[in-house]
Amino acid sequence: MQYAILDLDGTILDSMESWKNVTRDYLSSLGITAAPDIREQVKRRTSQETAAYLQEAYGVHKTREEIISGLHRVIEKKYATTIPMKESGTKILDFLDKHQIPFCAATSTDRHMVEDALKRLGVLHRFSFILTCSEVGKGKYHPDIFLESMRRLGGTLENTVVFEDALHCVRTAKDAGFVVVGVYEEVDSQDWEEILSICDLTIK
Numbered sequence: 001m002q003y004a005i006l007d008l009d010g011t012i013l014d015s016m017e018s019w020k021n022v023t024r025d026y027l028s029s030l031g032i033t034a035a036p037d038i039r040e041q042v043k044r045r046t047s048q049e050t051a052a053y054l055q056e057a058y059g060v061h062k063t064r065e066e067i068i069s070g071l072h073r074v075i076e077k078k079y080a081t082t083i084p085m086k087e088s089g090t091k092i093l094d095f096l097d098k099h100q101i102p103f104c105a106a107t108s109t110d111r112h113m114v115e116d117a118l119k120r121l122g123v124l125h126r127f128s129f130i131l132t133c134s135e136v137g138k139g140k141y142h143p144d145i146f147l148e149s150m151r152r153l154g155g156t157l158e159n160t161v162v163f164e165d166a167l168h169c170v171r172t173a174k175d176a177g178f179v180v181v182g183v184y185e186e187v188d189s190q191d192w193e194e195i196l197s198i199c200d201l202t203i204k
Helices: 016-020 022-029 038-042 047-058 064-081 087-098 111-120 144-153 167-175 186-198
Strands: 003-006 103-107 130-132 160-164 179-183 201-203
Touching: 003 144, 016 022, 016 064, 016 186, 022 038, 022 047, 022 064, 038 047, 047 064, 064 111, 087 201, 103 111, 103 144, 111 130, 130 144, 144 160, 160 167, 167 179, 167 186, 179 186
Parallel strands: 003 103, 003 160, 103 130, 160 179, 179 201
Antiparallel strands: none
16 A cells, blocks of 8 residues: 545544534434434425425425525534544554655545644544545545545555545446455444455454
8 A cells, every 4th residue: 555545534534423413413403303313304304395394394485595505504514513523534644644645634524624624633634635525526436536646645546546535436437447445334233244245454
């Protein structure tokens, strides 16, 4: 390994629980108690669909755009104030620095949010750069963000390793030809056995 590409959410940042609860927290801010299955109801919906669902199912008397903005404010505040590093994330950064391996962040989350968290945690300067899916124009079901990160680092498929926690991202990176290290994430623990079967190495 001469270069490393690091996912952030669930790999370096302990943020998946915050994402899991963002709709519940937003409704709570309006004085509304969410049903136990709220995450299941919204996790496959787009932002517009989620807003429409909250209007219909919970009687939220706001426009869809206002609801979307409110959801964004909830998660933005968490990045700016409370989301911590994962213990394994700290160890990954320390290992890479110790061995003088340049690394970057490849993330699906908006740049300003992850930069707020990494600055607050005092680790932003350790990354060679940050690249987001919105900047690349494709999500992690496509390999573009990994390949562009590799190109910017100056690496090749033979010497660049991808660290990821999400099953679909692990599959994408592996199918693109990368060596992949799977990182355990409790929120998606149901996928761990399959991640173990795909990855070259794993961290739990």
